[in-house]
Amino acid sequence: MLKLSAAIDAVLNTIARIAAFALPALVVVVVFDVVTRRFLQMGSTQLQEAEWHLHTILIMGVLGTAYIHDRHVRIDLLHATFSPRGKALVELLGILLLVFPFCAVTG
Incomplete structure (x- = not known):
C-alpha cells in the first residue's frame, strides 16, 4: 500500500x-x-x-x-484557535463548498 x-x-x-x-x-x-x-x-x-x-x-x-x-491557503489566525475536530470540520466544509464547486465549474 x-x-x-x-x-x-x-x-x-x-x-x-x-x-x-x-x-x-x-x-x-x-x-x-x-x-x-x-x-x-x-x-x-x-x-x-x-x-x-x-x-x-x-x-x-x-x-x-x-x-x-x-x-x-488558510486563515491561520482562525485556524490555529480551532480544536483538531474543528479543523477537520472546516477542512471538510471547505472542500465541499469551495473545491468541489470550483472543480465542477472549471473541469
Whole structure:
C-alpha cells in the first residue's frame, strides 16, 4: 500500500511541476490582454479564453500536491484557535463548498 501511495505522490508531484509552467504563461497572457485592451482598445475573447484555460491548468494541476503537502491557503489566525475536530470540520466544509464547486465549474 505504501508503494501505491508513493507512486500516487510521484504522479501528483510530476503533474504539479508541469502545471507550474502555466503560471508564467498566464502572467504573460494577462499582461498582454490588459495592455492591448486598455491602451490599444483591442479586446480579445481568445486571450480571455486562454487566461481561463491556463488558470484551470494551474489550479487543477497543483491543487492535489498543495493539499497533500498541507500548503493550501488558510486563515491561520482562525485556524490555529480551532480544536483538531474543528479543523477537520472546516477542512471538510471547505472542500465541499469551495473545491468541489470550483472543480465542477472549471473541469
